[in-house]
């Protein structure tokens with residue numbers, strides 16, 4: 001194989017011609033606004049670029065600076081995040097903005113160790129911020145980099161992130177950290193795709209062992225743990241005015257702060273009677289769990305719980321709901337129309 005330095009130069013040349021344009025990216029060095037880099041990096045965790053673009057643009061209009069974000073109500077922040085999932089990210093962004101205002105004059109520190117002390121910023125995000133916002137020679141290892149490196153070196157075993165990092169770090173140019181990281185991610189997203197990679201147009205085709213051996217699509221070997229299955233019940237509790245009972249989830253869990261229709265797991269004692277099944281189920285897949293909820297209906301005069309409010313369907317958009325609960329809202333809409 002040719003030297004890593006030559007590979008990096010060839011990839012950068014490809015990137016300057018074929019790299020994607022994105023609202024949080026510039027070509028030719030660091031982005032002018034580290035805040036935009038930070039927000040985009042958090043949004044892009046577990047979410048595709050295509051989905052993130054609209055959310056990012058809207059977010060920057062709603063909260064154009066770290067100060068405006070820090071001063072906003074959490075509920076407004078969650079509403080802006082609605083549909084992106086993994087709401088802990090939004091809560092930590094909000095908390096982090098407040099720390100940045102209180103302790104760092106509203107600026108994002110250009111230092112990996114300091115970044116790691118902030119809420120919601122782990123090693124990957126810290127490296128990405130250093131790289132894209134400050135053009136440091138950080139080696140960012142995401143799924144694209146893992147796939148490309150595994151194929152380039154023809155690694156047919158289940159690779160570990162550290163093993164890939166040790167290879168990838170040798171490619172990172174000292175003076176073009178931001179462009180190089182964008183380049184390799186774009187190569188993974190547009191050329192070295194998980195299935196049907198476009199090897200004939202790849203700038204690294206003459207060095208790539210997987211391509212030469214015709215085994216690119218079998219690499220990397222991914223061993224996924226089986227998802228746990230959970231079941232539960234959800235009640236559409238309606239009052240005489242046509243409002244549905246919703247409540248705000250408390251505590252510190254994944255979905256805390258969001259609104260939901262009353263529901264519980266199968267193993268918990270049921271909130272209400274299961275006498276009126278709707279004959280519908282909502283299935284939602286979280287990272288490690290597949291949850292199936294049977295839907296029940298209940299008509300009431302007053303709120304049978306000590307919490308929650310009745311809200312008419314036309315007002316649902318005023319409240320932040322999780323993706324799971326928005327599936328329930330779609331079910332209510334479908335029933336209204338039929």
Ligand code: SF4
Pocket residue numbers: 148151152191192193197198199202203204205206208209210211216
């Ligand atoms: S040659 Fe093919 S498999 Fe190898 S890095 Fe390029 S696109 Fe991926």
